[in-house]
Amino acid sequence: MYLLDSDAARKLCQYLLLDEFAESLGCGFQDFAVLPQLKFQLAIQHESKALKKLGSSEAVLLAQALVAAALEIDLSPGAANNLLQLNRPDIDSGEAVLFAALSQREEDMMVSGDKRAYVALSGIEGHSLVDGLWLRLISLEEAVLLILRCYPFELVSDRIRARNEVDMSLRIAFGSSSANTQATVIAALESYLGDLARLTGSKYRPLAEKQVPGGQPAKED
Numbered sequence: 001m002y003l004l005d006s007d008a009a010r011k012l013c014q015y016l017l018l019d020e021f022a023e024s025l026g027c028g029f030q031d032f033a034v035l036p037q038l039k040f041q042l043a044i045q046h047e048s049k050a051l052k053k054l055g056s057s058e059a060v061l062l063a064q065a066l067v068a069a070a071l072e073i074d075l076s077p078g079a080a081n082n083l084l085q086l087n088r089p090d091i092d093s094g095e096a097v098l099f100a101a102l103s104q105r106e107e108d109m110m111v112s113g114d115k116r117a118y119v120a121l122s123g124i125e126g127h128s129l130v131d132g133l134w135l136r137l138i139s140l141e142e143a144v145l146l147i148l149r150c151y152p153f154e155l156v157s158d159r160i161r162a163r164n165e166v167d168m169s170l171r172i173a174f175g176s177s178s179a180n181t182q183a184t185v186i187a188a189l190e191s192y193l194g195d196l197a198r199l200t201g202s203k204y205r206p207l208a209e210k211q212v213p214g215g216q217p218a219k220e221d
Contacts, residue, residue, distance in 0.1 A: 001105065003033045003073065003098050004066075006041050007113030008140050013042075013062040014054055014166045015159050017147055024146040026213050029069035033101070033108075035094055039067045055163065073101045090120040102136060103129045109212065113140040113167070115196050122200035134203050135210055139196060141169065141189045142207050149213075153182045 002025060004012075009032075012018040022028055042063045043049035050060045075097060091099070095117040102110045110133075112118065118137060124130045148156055157174050164171040173188035174180055180188070197204045 001031060001033050001071070001108045002027065002138075003101055003108060003110040004070070005098055005110070005112040005114060005117075006035055006038050006094060008111045008143065009034055009038060009063070009066060010042060010054070011113050011140060011166050012143065013059045013066065014056075014163050016056075016058055016062065017144075017156065017159055018062045018066060020147045020151050020156070021143055024150045024213060029066050030071075032066065032070040033073050034066065034070045035097060036072045037094070042067075055166075073097060075100055075104070090123075091117055099130075099133065102133055106132075106136075109136045109138055109210070111138045111140070111143055115139060115199075118196060118204055119199045122203045134205050137204065138207075138210065138212065139193065140167065141173075141192050144170065145186070145189055145207060146212065148182075148186070153185075157182075157185070 009018075012021055018029075022032070025031075039045070042053055044060065044064045044067055047060065050063065051057060054060050054063060092114075095112065095114060098110055098112070099117075099121065102108055118139070121130060121133070144156065144160075157179055160166075160170050160174045161176075161179060164174075164176050169192055173185050173192070175184075193204075193206070197206070
């Protein structure tokens with residue numbers, strides 16, 4: 001199971017890359033889990049509001065399909081007691097729930113668009129449950145690297161650059177006024193991941209160490 005935070009779910013829908021991400025993982029939308037509030041955050045029951053939030057009718061359809069198929073995250077009392085009581089104001093309630101849910105099943109992984117939550121998590125010392133999470137955390141940049149292993153670079157670049165307001169890091173990586181080359185994009189994404197490792201005191205682990213399909217970084221053709 002892949003736990004998607006609301007930021008990653010929204011951005012993958014906006015980029016029209018959610019299907020491609022699922023395919024790169026070898027799974028379907030039913031293998032994703034999302035927070036119960038996602039459907040309200042994206043206003044998927046109200047077409048005009050959802051369109052305003054997501055920016056295109058295609059993105060709205062993707063979000064609706066995700067919410068319809070994905071599991072809603074449900075915490076056991078034990079997980080809630082262990083990780084929801086960490087008293088970290090720099091970890092918002094949604095991310096705290098996701099971290100707690102991730103601790104419940106060792107085979108699950110989490111995908112987040114909020115690197116600040118991972119940095120905040122690294123500040124928690126001496127907590128065995130937290131220490132066991134790092135190899136199961138995936139960032140949005142890593143999600144894009146995984147997609148690039150399965151799909152043509154031009155397809156991914158065009159979709160991300162068509163919505164360059166969605167994420168600043170990806171806008172810079174792929175190029176705003178003109179498209180960057182595949183080698184430049186991959187170098188930029190890997191640089192962001194290097195920064196994340198540095199900011200977490202090397203607790204954040206490289207993609208190659210994680211048990212996900214295509215763990216090695218994508219290479220230029």
